[in-house]
Amino acid sequence: MDTLLSMRIFSRVVEAGSFSAVAEHMECSKASISRAVSLLENHLRTRLLQRTTRRLSLTEPGQRYYTKCKQILAELDDAEAEAGGAGKRAQGTLRVHCSPDLGREQLTRSIVEYRRHYPHVKVHVKFLPGPAHLIEDGVDVSILSAPSLPDSGNVSRMVGQMERVLVAAPAYLAEHRIDSLGELDAHALAPIAMHSSSIEHRGELSIVKPAMREANGPFVINDVEATRFAALAGAGVAALPLHCVNEDLRTGLLVRLFAEHRLQSTRVFAVYASRLYVDAKIKTFVDFLASHFGAALQPRPEQAAEPAVACLLAQR
Numbered sequence: 001m002d003t004l005l006s007m008r009i010f011s012r013v014v015e016a017g018s019f020s021a022v023a024e025h026m027e028c029s030k031a032s033i034s035r036a037v038s039l040l041e042n043h044l045r046t047r048l049l050q051r052t053t054r055r056l057s058l059t060e061p062g063q064r065y066y067t068k069c070k071q072i073l074a075e076l077d078d079a080e081a082e083a084g085g086a087g088k089r090a091q092g093t094l095r096v097h098c099s100p101d102l103g104r105e106q107l108t109r110s111i112v113e114y115r116r117h118y119p120h121v122k123v124h125v126k127f128l129p130g131p132a133h134l135i136e137d138g139v140d141v142s143i144l145s146a147p148s149l150p151d152s153g154n155v156s157r158m159v160g161q162m163e164r165v166l167v168a169a170p171a172y173l174a175e176h177r178i179d180s181l182g183e184l185d186a187h188a189l190a191p192i193a194m195h196s197s198s199i200e201h202r203g204e205l206s207i208v209k210p211a212m213r214e215a216n217g218p219f220v221i222n223d224v225e226a227t228r229f230a231a232l233a234g235a236g237v238a239a240l241p242l243h244c245v246n247e248d249l250r251t252g253l254l255v256r257l258f259a260e261h262r263l264q265s266t267r268v269f270a271v272y273a274s275r276l277y278v279d280a281k282i283k284t285f286v287d288f289l290a291s292h293f294g295a296a297l298q299p300r301p302e303q304a305a306e307p308a309v310a311c312l313l314a315q316r
Helices: 005-017 018-025 030-044 061-086 104-117 170-175 181-185 224-232 242-251 280-296
Strands: 048-051 056-058 093-098 121-127 141-146 155-162 163-170 193-194 197-202 204-207 210-213 238-241 256-258 266-272
Touching: 005 018, 005 030, 005 056, 005 061, 018 030, 048 141, 056 141, 061 197, 093 104, 104 280, 121 280, 141 280, 155 280, 163 170, 163 242, 181 197, 224 238, 224 242, 238 242, 266 280
Parallel strands: 093 121, 093 141
Antiparallel strands: 048 056, 141 266, 155 266, 163 238, 163 256, 193 210, 197 204
8 A cells, every 4th residue: 555645645535525526636436536545544443534425524533644644745745845846946055075275265256156146055165185975974066186087986077177387486496406307306395297298289289198207305295285385485396276376476476487398287076976866056066166167267367477487597
């Protein structure tokens, strides 16, 4: 017996006062409606309706049961409407994990703008290192950076790309001559993923396989912001996202090195658990990131720093 269906039929019979009216509404036979109520009574081992040839009336247990049925069915209908609406209307709390090495300012601005479009969504963001365990950690969307698509059973969508540049403080370059890429290892504040060369060919940049340059200097860091601070303080050469240092380059606090060589760019991915029945708040958020966050990572034309400057090297 389908208990919920029987409860719904019983409630409709009480409200209509007739088996026939319910049968007509549900497009089935009067006998099947009567049988559903009888099965429910047998299941409960109590009579719910008094039946005569002229009318139906509730017994005392039937009245109590009908009151409870209405409450249960109303809550069920509300739950189904809310759950079904999750795939259509963006609402509720969105829990986001983000790698600390991403553009916090750009991401925060993107989230603020997202909430202007979707005010019924609350966004809780945690900046934590490493990938998130979506299910175990209760995370809806994890935003992380990687050279290529993350290998997992989750859904990954690229929402942006970060160009990295080699930078150092003018004071550091005044004391340390760096004539070639081969000398970077002793000056690097962190390992540097580089393309070994780049060639201008018919107006298009052809790039060969990447190579990793180790960091063998006296000061090695694994955090983007700390690496920037160290570079500004004249501690060494750093490979940093352009959006992080663009203002420093524009004002001359940092100098760009070896711009003719392309560093391996870093892709930004939004990772979520499943393609099936994606909650509207997740879908709209990932779509919004793809159209806004990636663009925010690129400097605007009026903010663009001067291109390649290893001029300090050439002057010595």
